[in-house]
Each structure stands twice: as C-alpha cells, then as structure tokens.
Amino acid sequence: xxxxxxxxxxxxxxxxxxxxxxxxxxxxxxxxxxxxxxxxxxxxxxxxxxxxxxxxxxxxxxxxxxxxxxxxxxxxxxxxxxxxxxxxxxxxxxxxxxxxxxxxxxxxxxxxxxxxxxxxxxxxxxxxxxxxxxxxxxxxxxxxxxxxxxxxxxxxxxxxxxxxxxxxxxxxxxxxxxxxxxxxxxxxxxxxxxxxxxxxxxxxxxxxxxxxxxxxxxxxxxxxxxxxxxxxxxxxxxxxxxxxxxxxxxxxxxxxxxxxxxxxxxxxxxxxxxxxxxxxxxxxxxx
Numbered sequence: 105x106x107x108x109x110x111x112x113x114x115x116x117x118x119x120x121x122x123x124x125x126x127x128x129x130x131x132x133x134x135x136x137x138x139x140x141x142x143x144x145x146x147x148x149x150x151x152x153x154x155x156x157x158x159x160x161x162x163x164x165x166x167x168x169x170x171x172x173x174x175x176x177x178x179x180x181x182x183x184x185x186x187x188x189x190x191x192x193x194x195x196x197x198x199x200x201x202x203x204x205x206x207x208x209x210x211x212x213x214x215x216x217x218x219x220x221x222x223x224x225x226x227x228x229x230x231x232x233x234x235x236x237x238x239x240x241x242x243x244x245x246x247x248x249x250x251x252x253x254x255x256x257x258x259x260x261x262x263x264x265x266x267x268x269x270x271x272x273x274x275x276x277x278x279x280x281x282x283x284x285x286x287x288x289x290x291x292x293x294x295x296x297x298x299x300x301x302x303x304x305x306x307x308x309x310x311x312x313x314x315x316x317x318x319x320x321x322x323x324x325x326x327x328x329x330x331x332x333x334x335x336x337x338x339x340x341x342x343x344x345x346x347x348x349x350x351x352x353x354x355x356x357x358x359x360x361x362x363x364x365x366x367x368x369x370x371x372x373x374x375x376x377x378x379x380x381x382x383x384x385x386x387x388x389x390x391x
Contacts, residue, residue: 106348108160111151113341119146119329135160143328155317159351160303162296164343170365176301198257208256212247234313235347241266257360262381264288265301279318280310288326292333307353312360
C-alpha cells in the first residue's frame with residue numbers, strides 16, 4: 105500500500121462515516137440529467153505527505169501522472185488560460201470558442217506585480233525568494249483574485265501555495281516544504297490528481313533552487329463526495345493496493361522553464377483499473 109492510498113482510504117471513511125449531507129439544500133452543481141448533485145462533506149481536511157519517503161501516487165486506481173504534471177506546467181510554467189496549450193481535455197467544458205477559460209489559473213500566475221526588486225509575476229517571485237531569501241515566511245502565491253472572479257469561467261479550486269524552507273541537522277541542502285490550500289475538492293475526481301501535481305511542483309522548485317523536497321501539506325476547506333459517487337468510493341477503498349511508484353526528475357534541468365513532462369521518470373507504477381462508470385456519472389460545473 106502506498107502512503108497516498110492509506111491517506112485516501114482513511115479520508116474517505118471519515119467523510120462517509122462522519123460527514124454532513126447537503127441533500128435538500130440549495131446547491132450549484134447538477135448532474136447531466138438536471139438532478140441536483142448533493143454531497144457528503146467534511147470541513148477542514150488536512151493531509152500531510154513526506155516527499156522524502158515516497159511519491160504520493162495512489163494505487164487503488166491509476167492516476168494519470170503525466171497528464172497531472174502537464175496541467176501544473178500549464179498553470180505555473182506556461183501561465184496559460186487556454187486549453188489549446190494543454191494536452192488533456194479536462195478543461196474543455198469551461199473553455200469558450202477560442203479555448204480561453206477567462207482570467208483564471210495560469211492567467212493570474214502570469215500577471216506581473218511591482219516589488220522593490222522590480223516587476224515580477226508570482227512564479228518568478230517564488231523562485232527569486234527561494235534563491236535569495238529562502239527563510240522568508242512570505243513565499244506564497246494566490247490566484248483567487250476577487251476583482252477578476254467575474255471574468256473567470258471557473259473559480260480556482262486549488263488557489264494558494266505557501267512555501268517554507270527548513271534545514272535538517274547534519275544536511276547540507278535546505279528542505280523545501282509547501283502548503284496547498286484548496287477551497288473545494290471533488291474527492292473521487294481530483295484528490296490524488298491535485299496531490300501528485302503539487303508534489304511534482306515541489307520536486308521541480310526544489311531542484312532548480314538547489315534544495316531537497318520535504319513535506320506537502322494539503323488543506324481542503326470542503327472535501328466532498330458526490331451522492332452518485334458514494335458506491336464507487338465504497339468499492340474503490342476496498343481494492344487491492346500496491347507500493348508507491350518511484351518518480352524522479354531529470355537532474356540536468358536547472359531552469360524551471362525548461363521542464364517538460366518527459367523530464368519525469370515514472371517507474372514500477374502498478375495500480376487498479378480505472379472506474380468505467382465514472383464518465384457516465386460526471387456532472388456539470390462540479391467544482
């Protein structure tokens with residue numbers, strides 16, 4: 105069993121046993137047939153992953169690691185808000201006829217701001233601080249920009265990352281840790297997807313700043329399971345599990361903007377089959 109499997113199983117059991125239901129309440133999401141999409145939810149879920157021990161990929165079912173990594177590069181490296189720059193089609197539902205999702209996600213990462221050191225966007229600011237002032241407690245990003253919400257086709261779910269640097273006694277290199285803040289998460293669709301892509305981000309940032317990856321702390325304000333996903337979740341958490349895969353980066357890449365998905369080497373990833381029914385249970389505006 106991978107550590108990510110263990111976290112996922114315990115989280116799902118807690119939501120199912122101790123969560124609260126939105127059934128009968130006014131909710132925004134609907135199923136394809138127009139029925140309200142109710143949830144069982146838990147407030148304030150916090151999961152910790154030690155990236156020094158293993159890469160946090162779930163094995164209960166296969167997570168599309170390369171696609172998840174492509175999306176994080178789309179947001180953080182390409183700073184794009186156009187689905188035509190993304191290899192997968194997970195964002196197509198929210199794109200307009202030109203492929204834009206509005207002033208969301210990558211658009212916000214590319215906005216330049218005035219600092220004492222000059223004009224920088226949020227990604228470049230993070231890299232600058234990690235290299236020049238690693239013990240700063242102000243190294244963070246935020247893409248939930250209220251003045252632009254009306255021009256976003258989807259409000260950001262994973263909206264803020266705070267980086268924090270520590271140093272383990274006896275080690276030469278600094279350790280890079282991160283907190284991912286998420287306002288809302290569809291546990292079946294997105295939990296491990298978000299975990300692996302932000303773990304990959306920590307890997308990349310650590311490498312280009314000559315650090316080692318440390319902990320990823322995932323904070324979810326509203327962790328929910330949709331009503332029609334409950335039987336799927338119950339079946340999935342009873343599945344056979346396997347050891348975590350080994351994920352490494354191409355050590356030659358020292359510039360964040362030179363990473364591609366080909367620089368991620370994935371070995372020994374054994375996992376359960378995908379959930380065939382899921383595509384029929386998808387919902388509109390689920391996030």
